[in-house]
Amino acid sequence: MIYRDVCSLGAPGSRNLFLSIVNNASALSQLIQTHAQIIVNGLQYDLATVTKLTQKLFDFRAIQQARHLFFTIPSPDIFLFNVLIRGFSSNASPLSSISLYADMRRNTHLRPDNFTYSFALMAASGFPDEKYGMLLHAQSIVDGSGFELFVGSAVVDLYFKFSLVELARKVFDRMPERDTVLWNTMITGLVRNCCYGDSIEVFRDMVAERVQLDSTTVATLLPAVAEMPELKVGMGIQGLGLKLGFHYDPYVMTGLISLYSKCGQINTARSLFRQINKPDLIAYNAMISGFTCNRETESAVRLFREILASGERVGSSTIVGLIPVSSPYGHLHLTCSFQGFCIKSGIIPNPSVSTALMTVYNRLNEVDLARQLFDESPEKTLAAWNAMISGYTHNGLTDKAISLFQEMMTEFTPNPVTITTILSACAQLGALSFGKWVHDLVKSKNLELNIYVSTALIDMYAKCGNILEARQLFDSMIEKNTVTWNAMISGYGLHGYGHEALKLFHEMLHLGFHPTGVTFLSILYACSHAGLVREGDEIFHTMVNNYRIEPITEHYACMVDILGRAGKLEEALEFIRRMPVEPGPAVWGTLLGACVIHKNMNIADMASKKLFEMDSESVGYYVLLSNMYSVDRNFPKAALIREVVKKRKLAKTPGCTLIEVNGTPHVFVSGDRSHSHTTAIYAMLEKLTGKMRELGYHSETVTSLHDVEEEEKELMVNVHSEKLAIAFGLIATEPNTEIRIIKNLRVCLDCHTATKFISKITERVIIVRDANRFHHFKDGVCSCGDYW
DNA sequence: TTAGGGTTAG
Structure with a gap:
């Protein structure tokens, strides 16, 4: 009786006092002391005090103390439950959070309110799947709070976290009322799920509905805009940000720096950076990364030194943003010194840093250095595996790429990046069975089929000979980009289907896609392999005059090829003379190739002279020339060229051919007798040669040449x-x-002729992929029109 | 609000 009196008398005054002490506590020890005093003053069951205390305990991450305190309360109210549910959830204990929620529903008569649902939903997003979240969503609707602003936002956020974009959108659409936070949640979710275009559309709706924007809205949208090719949208958002006075918000400023950098407007980014009073590390990071991706090596390094000099500890983000400045050729020393810095400062075990370094080494063709870094990494992330596999692929070490991929599969499930890279390796190698296996893997494991993966699949099928499958995939794609079109066009070029390539090219332009230098290279290449001289010529002029794309050596070489193959050797020579840049070995080599086809010794002589002057490393040109002289019976010159090859220590690449039978690859080299079916193979060849001779084939071998x-x-x-x-x-x-x-x-002339005969005799379609293109042999005719 | 791995040509 006396006790109760003390409580009721003293409570109101001392409660306020304790609430304010708890609120201002700056250390856990202080909080624990106050708790003791609360008990002494008999306020240990006062819900308001205990709730505040619990909340504060969570702020100090004292989760166990908070839990104990809670269990001393005989009948907690919904407020206290809410604090606990939120506290567990924001301290990485979603399980405790959800079980407390379940416990409350089962063992009390308390009614969950808006707060309960939004906190429990937050916890549910920490689970491996969406099961609990969906249950909570359903319960909140039954309870009538499902359409409240806070709950709705939490539900939308939850679905986005599980990438259930359509569900999130449905909930959003059905909300009776939408505030800034809900709109922001929607936009953020779309951006996080890479639906950039959609995020901008939602933003436009938000503006149209005159919803109050805040700096979060603007800051969230900036990365989305950076992913969009049209900078105009970004300008609009910046304008809006400025008008609303958000440009002083550090988030917005940093986002803008990043945006302008990614769009190549480095000077705007630089001036925004200068406007920041005291840039924080994150702003520095954004600026450094901006300089890096705009190849401003010196500025990037200078800013980096500035941070170091200021005594600020640079983070892994800083160095990751900086490392790619060292990727141009001749900057290997810079890469090595970055690596040294990372080791010294203890940054190096960071997997992002190692991956960034590996990527640069791979770009510099230093695959072994990259591999060393990979082997030494204590934590191999999926990104690190991907970087290494891609390094092998880009350096032509496709077999190593595939075996590393297989090794990786024992530890990780591949992601879209892995799939894209490995498909590129398959394409390079012509490994159709393995490529199909990867495609099946994507289908069976339901792996994400994004635009990169689809484009890589198209390329793989085209390069492995299955152009129809490539086209089917192409047609089934809803979203295509320029690279997708390029891949399909170049696929047609590879197969000699020039008209199909042209049709696609015009369709692409008609749909409003912007052709790039690669597009023109692909289409010119297609023209050259189909003998489309007039079309090629027109396209080249369109590129220069209408699209203002400056041709690079490869474009010129392609034009020389188009003219040269068609026998217009004089025109080709004239074209070279009029070139505004110095023609390189590729251009002269192409002309030489055309001379060999059309047996023009004069121009060949000239082209070869130029090639020799340039000291080309490509042995192919010499072989071409030597063979031409041999055929022309100019043995001294042929011998001279072989001498040069020897002197320059240029090794001929030995020829080899791969055939897959029932998924097993068989590789043959010239004169191979190592295959288990050798006897049968040679017998078959002899039988074929007999039949071919009857039909008029005579080998174009040089056996009769005595000067070899x-x-x-x-x-x-x-x-x-x-x-x-x-x-x-x-x-x-x-x-x-x-x-x-x-x-x-x-493929050599003799083999080409022989294959035509074989296709006729055996009534088989024979598809040959050589170093340049595909040849489809059928009924004694080749799709290249003897023109390759 | 910053950062690491991916597709097309040669």
Whole structure:
């Protein structure tokens, strides 16, 4: 009785006192002391005091103390429950949070309110799947709070966290009332799920409905805008931000710096950075990364030194944003010194940093250095594996890329980046079975099929010979970008389907896609392989005059190829003379190739002279020339060229051909006798040669040439690898099926002629991918029109 | 609000 009196008398005054002490507590120890005094003053069951105390305990991450305190309260109210549910959830204990919520529903008569639901929903997003979240959403609707602003926002946020974009949108659309936070949640969710276009549309709706914008709205949208090609949108948002006075918000400023940097407007970014009074580390990071991606090496390094000099500790983000400045050739020393800095300052075990360094090493063709870093990384993230696999792929080490991929599969499920990279390796290698296996993997595991993956699939199918499958995939894609179109156009070019390529090119322009230098290269290449001289010429002029794209060496070489192949050698020469830049080995080499086809010794002489002057490393040109002189019976000159090759220590790439039978690859080299079916293969070849001769085939070998060195003669007498592969294909596959082979060099004249005969005799379609393009042999005719 | 791994040509 006396006790109760003390409580009721003293409570109001001392409660306010304690509330204010708890509120202002700056250390956990102080809080615990105050708790003791609360007990002494008999306020230990006072819900208002206890609730505040619990909340504060969570602020200090004293989760166990908070839990204990809660269990001393005989009948907690909904406020106290809410504080606990939120406290657990924001301290990475979503399970405690949800079980407390469940406990409350089961064992008390308390009614969850808006707060309960929004906190519990926040906790539910920490679970591995959306099960609990959906349950809570359903309960909140039954309870009648599902359409309240706070609850609705939490539900929308939850669905976005599980990438259930459509569900989130449905909830958003059905909300009777929407405030700034709800709109922001919607926009943020869309941006986080990479639906950039949609996020901007929602933003436009928000403006149209005259909803109050805040700096979060603007800051959230900026990264979305950075992903969009049209900067205009960004300008609009910045304008809006300025008008509303948000440009002083550090989030907005940093976002703008990043945006302008990504759009190549580095000077605007720089001036925004200068306007910041005291930039924080994050603003510095954004600016450094901006300089880096705009190749302003010196500015980036200078700013980095500025941070170091100021005594600020640089973070991994800083260095990750800086590392790519060292990727241009000749900057290897810079990469190494960054690595040294990271080791010294203890940043290096950070996986992002290692991955960034690996990427640069790979770009500089220093695959071994990258691999060393990879092997030494204590924590190998999926990104690190991807970086290494992509490094191998870009450096042509496709077999290593594939075996590393297989090793990775034992630890990780591949993501879209992995799939894209490995498909690129398959395309390079011509590994159709493996490529199909990867495609099946995507389908069976329901892996995300984004624009990169789809484009890589198109490229893989096209390069592995299945152009129809490539086109089907292309047609089924809802969202395409320029790269997608480029891949399909170049696929057609590779197969010699010039008209299809042109049709696609015009369709692409009609739909409003902006062609790039690569687009023009692909279409010119397609024209050259289909003998479309007039079309090629027109396109080249369109590129220069209408699209103002400055041609690079490859464009010029393509034009020389178009003219040269068509026998317009004088015109090709004239074109070279009029080139505004110095023609390189690629241009002269292309002209030489055309001379060989059309047997023009004069121009060939001239082109080869130029090639020799340039000291080209490409042995192919020399082989071309030597063969041409041999055919022309100019043996001294042929010998001279072989001498040069020897002197310059240029190694010929040995030719080899791959054929897949039932998913197993078989590789043949010239004169190969190592295959288990050798006897049958040679017997088949002999039988075929007999039939071919009856039909008028005579080999174009150089066996009769007396001025050829013994070693080389043997190589010439030997059966080329593609013939062996075809013979094996005929033995090992069912009649009437297609035979697909891949050769690493250009197919020679003799093999080309022979394959035409074989396709007629055996009534088989034979598809040959050589170093340049595809040849579809059918009924004695080749799709290249003997023009390759 | 900043940062790491991906597709097309040659």
